[in-house]
Amino acid sequence: MKPINVGLLGIGTVGGGTFTVLKRNAEEITRRAGRPIEITVVADKNLELARKVTAGACRVTDDAFAVVSDPDVDIIVELIGGYGVAKELVLKAIANGKHVVTANKALLATCGNEIFAAAQEQGVMVGFEAAVAGGIPIIKALREGLTANRIEWIAGIINGTTNFILSEMRDKGLPFAAVLKEAQRLGYAEADPTFDIDGIDAAHKLTIMSAIAFGNSMSFEGVYIEGISKLEAADMKYAEQLGYRIKLLGITKRTAEGVELRVHPTLIPAKRLIANVEGAMNAVLVKGDAVGITLYYGKGAGAEPTASAIIADLVDVTRMHTADPEHRVPHLAFQPDAMVDLTILPQSEVITRYYLRLRVEDKPGVLADITRILADHQISIEAMMQREPDAGEEQTDIIMLTHKTREKSIDAAIVRIEALPVVKGALIRLRLEELL
Numbered sequence: 001m002k003p004i005n006v007g008l009l010g011i012g013t014v015g016g017g018t019f020t021v022l023k024r025n026a027e028e029i030t031r032r033a034g035r036p037i038e039i040t041v042v043a044d045k046n047l048e049l050a051r052k053v054t055a056g057a058c059r060v061t062d063d064a065f066a067v068v069s070d071p072d073v074d075i076i077v078e079l080i081g082g083y084g085v086a087k088e089l090v091l092k093a094i095a096n097g098k099h100v101v102t103a104n105k106a107l108l109a110t111c112g113n114e115i116f117a118a119a120q121e122q123g124v125m126v127g128f129e130a131a132v133a134g135g136i137p138i139i140k141a142l143r144e145g146l147t148a149n150r151i152e153w154i155a156g157i158i159n160g161t162t163n164f165i166l167s168e169m170r171d172k173g174l175p176f177a178a179v180l181k182e183a184q185r186l187g188y189a190e191a192d193p194t195f196d197i198d199g200i201d202a203a204h205k206l207t208i209m210s211a212i213a214f215g216n217s218m219s220f221e222g223v224y225i226e227g228i229s230k231l232e233a234a235d236m237k238y239a240e241q242l243g244y245r246i247k248l249l250g251i252t253k254r255t256a257e258g259v260e261l262r263v264h265p266t267l268i269p270a271k272r273l274i275a276n277v278e279g280a281m282n283a284v285l286v287k288g289d290a291v292g293i294t295l296y297y298g299k300g301a302g303a304e305p306t307a308s309a310i311i312a313d314l315v316d317v318t319r320m321h322t323a324d325p326e327h328r329v330p331h332l333a334f335q336p337d338a339m340v341d342l343t344i345l346p347q348s349e350v351i352t353r354y355y356l357r358l359r360v361e362d363k364p365g366v367l368a369d370i371t372r373i374l375a376d377h378q379i380s381i382e383a384m385m386q387r388e389p390d391a392g393e394e395q396t397d398i399i400m401l402t403h404k405t406r407e408k409s410i411d412a413a414i415v416r417i418e419a420l421p422v423v424k425g426a427l428i429r430l431r432l433e434e435l436l
Helices: 013-024 026-033 047-054 064-068 085-095 105-122 138-145 160-172 176-186 200-214 233-241 303-320 366-376 407-418
Strands: 004-009 037-043 059-061 075-078 099-102 151-157 244-255 258-269 281-288 292-299 351-361 381-386 395-402 428-432
Touching: 004 013, 004 064, 004 303, 013 026, 013 037, 013 047, 013 303, 026 037, 026 303, 037 047, 037 064, 037 303, 047 059, 059 064, 064 085, 075 085, 075 303, 085 099, 085 105, 099 105, 099 303, 105 200, 138 151, 138 200, 138 281, 138 292, 151 200, 160 176, 160 233, 160 244, 160 281, 200 244, 200 258, 233 244, 233 351, 233 395, 233 428, 351 366, 351 407, 366 381, 366 395, 366 407
Parallel strands: 004 037, 004 075, 037 059, 075 099, 258 428
Antiparallel strands: 151 244, 151 281, 244 258, 281 292, 351 395, 351 428, 381 395
16 A cells, blocks of 8 residues: 655654654554654755765755655654754645644744644644653544543643753752762753753643643643742752652643633652652643542653654654544544633642641741731641751741632732741642542
8 A cells, every 4th residue: 555655754762762653563553553654854954964864865964844744654653853943844745735744842832723723724734742741642643542531631741851950859868959960971961951850841741731631722821930940958858758759740720710821840659559659750630520539640741752653653654644624533533613712820829738837936926927827817727846956046937838728818928928027938829639
């Protein structure tokens, strides 16, 4: 049978992995897809690298726009990244009637609504399994495997760099800056790690999962984002003593008031499976009304894990290549005319539990002043721990865990607590999720 011809845009780490895996497992993939899938042309500015990786097995060019206009190419795999030229190329490919497979979470989170609308109009498919959690088939699970469920919430460790850093901080008691430097040395963190450590990468991925889970449009601008650069080893230690671990989570929940979309460091009970996901691994919890809680775990990055997801999309597109567009799985799980614009809840209206750490003078009456302020804002304390000051030390740490309360209430209480003369420095506030 005639092969499906693929144009690959970008042959860096992931592109090279895709080329390698597709070639290595060609027979197995053909048996699954029903016809061969062949990369016939590669576009990359680094022609020397492209020729080295492909070893003469296909045509090489530095003109990506020529590839998306090539009438012999059936599917475009976009691995350039960003949302400048990548967006132009994807929309051009769609306009030319070509299916698209991409690992570009930033592009989809910020421009996905436009891209999917264009694909719908042209009757082509956009595959993006590799855009979230690398080799973990979480998009397939949300879009197809859990389609009978009303998804209630998703919580995921969806950035391997930050998870590696937090694991090392907890295990070795090292400060953030030292662990970041080690992560860069080992290749887990980029020279400029901003997108990872500030939570932006996780927010892109969360935006995509939320849209599939709830049938709302991509809403990246509504995500509350808080990174890990201000986390201190002391809080990792105190959390552990209280039976919790700190992870950077992407959380989206459906509530009566709207959809929560938030990325931030989160205390999780140490007995939860996801709390024990260490190193650069990813994991996603999904709560459905029928199935309950399911966990998806694996490598969230890397050449071949990401290639696994890209090729899975290539197989899906190949299988459905000639199918009536109306009978294909919708891009975001819900039929296009059934998508809705759900209210994205402001972070101030989110209700959750909190971890509070205060540096205070070690004197009578301090705790009473603090608890009085919390009570004024209807915030109750579930657990408390006070560090015994060292000999001659006049200050100590108080750590509190609250019951559920609205964020704007805790914000107002923090302002008053920090104004107390006995409180030294800024109060540390982290959110806590039981994930039940």
